[in-house]
Amino acid sequence: MTHTKLLKLALKYKLGTCSETEKQILFSYCEKVQHKNALAAWTLAEKQAVQKALLQRIHKTITTENTPKKYTAFYKWGAAVVILLLISTTIYFVKNNSTIPTNAVTLTLQGGKQYYFPDTETKQIIKNNTGDTLAYLQKNKLVYLNTTNVGENILSIPYGKKLGLVLSDSSTIELNAGSTITYPVSFINVHQRKITLEGEAFFDVTTNKNKPFVVNASLIDVKVYGTEFNVDAYAEDKQIEVVLVEGAVGVSTKNNKNILHLKPGYKASYSKADKALTKAEVNPEVYTAWISGELVIRKMRFDDILKKLERMYNVTIENNRPELSSEIFNARFAKNTPVETVMNDFKITYSIDYEVIKDNVKTTIIIK
Numbered sequence: 001m002t003h004t005k006l007l008k009l010a011l012k013y014k015l016g017t018c019s020e021t022e023k024q025i026l027f028s029y030c031e032k033v034q035h036k037n038a039l040a041a042w043t044l045a046e047k048q049a050v051q052k053a054l055l056q057r058i059h060k061t062i063t064t065e066n067t068p069k070k071y072t073a074f075y076k077w078g079a080a081v082v083i084l085l086l087i088s089t090t091i092y093f094v095k096n097n098s099t100i101p102t103n104a105v106t107l108t109l110q111g112g113k114q115y116y117f118p119d120t121e122t123k124q125i126i127k128n129n130t131g132d133t134l135a136y137l138q139k140n141k142l143v144y145l146n147t148t149n150v151g152e153n154i155l156s157i158p159y160g161k162k163l164g165l166v167l168s169d170s171s172t173i174e175l176n177a178g179s180t181i182t183y184p185v186s187f188i189n190v191h192q193r194k195i196t197l198e199g200e201a202f203f204d205v206t207t208n209k210n211k212p213f214v215v216n217a218s219l220i221d222v223k224v225y226g227t228e229f230n231v232d233a234y235a236e237d238k239q240i241e242v243v244l245v246e247g248a249v250g251v252s253t254k255n256n257k258n259i260l261h262l263k264p265g266y267k268a269s270y271s272k273a274d275k276a277l278t279k280a281e282v283n284p285e286v287y288t289a290w291i292s293g294e295l296v297i298r299k300m301r302f303d304d305i306l307k308k309l310e311r312m313y314n315v316t317i318e319n320n321r322p323e324l325s326s327e328i329f330n331a332r333f334a335k336n337t338p339v340e341t342v343m344n345d346f347k348i349t350y351s352i353d354y355e356v357i358k359d360n361v362k363t364t365i366i367i368k
Helices: 003-015 020-035 046-063 068-088 284-292 302-313 339-350
Strands: 105-108 114-117 124-127 133-138 141-144 152-156 163-166 172-175 180-184 193-204 213-217 220-224 228-233 239-246 249-253 260-262 266-271 276-281 295-301 316-319 328-333 354-358 363-367
Touching: 114 124, 193 284, 213 228, 220 228, 220 239, 228 284, 239 249, 239 284, 249 266, 249 276, 260 266, 260 276, 284 295, 295 302, 302 316, 302 328, 302 339, 302 363, 328 339, 339 354, 339 363
Parallel strands: 141 163, 193 213, 316 363
Antiparallel strands: 105 114, 105 152, 124 133, 133 141, 152 180, 163 172, 172 193, 180 193, 193 228, 213 220, 220 249, 228 239, 239 266, 249 260, 266 276, 295 328, 354 363
């Protein structure tokens, strides 16, 4: 695993957006770091030397542990500490050296510098390590300047939040909760405008026939010809969906370069289990309602509804009624409807009882 990918996974773990598979990969790697001195092979910039030293200190502590029983306990604890150190010792920007805020939008620049945004309304200027201004954040939108700077940035949105992004070519992206997007600071000296998405986003792409826009969403690529479309590609979901609102897109898989072309009002679905790519006519408004804060549920499995609610409201939901998992439901809720109202509607309409438990850290909903 590359250093960049490891940091990206560690950051997702902090934000609470890791899938179970990603957690296993991350903990497995950190456990290897503890036993096998994998750190020695890392080539880190001088500004990341503190991170390396801290990780090596954990490695030294663990390898000098003698008692097997104590070793096992420390082994599990150490993996978590490695993750925390990966997050906390990466070069970041926090005003007045304050504590890293929880549930904040996180921007990672080329080279490792990080910005944390608990407040996305107030204007903030984004600068790289050499002091060049790259972008500014204001009114829930991160806007990039038309710059000659190069390199990739990573933007991560925690559960319970959304954010707008304007790229240097003026293409606009609306990012849903629990999403991570990797994109170039500028598109100079490139043949195509390629970005990587994990999660959900709505794109309004600026036309440039000389530089096609390509969205890599895990197992599929979406080639764009100047258009508006929605991509739903969360790692934990069973399928990836692309819905075209306006213009034209072509969808292809990693193993099959045959392109499935979409017209407005059509959806491409890729099944991760069957590795099949299909097309169907849909109502795009159902798939883009989240942008305005609405919650629209159409022919959705109960398990998938719970995952959607967890992302949207930043809550944890425990389902103690497994017989409901595959049941199909339909519902629609207005903008900014509280999660308690959503759950109460399910209780009244479908006799699904629940309990809400809140503490200072999180909100848990238990399906009874």
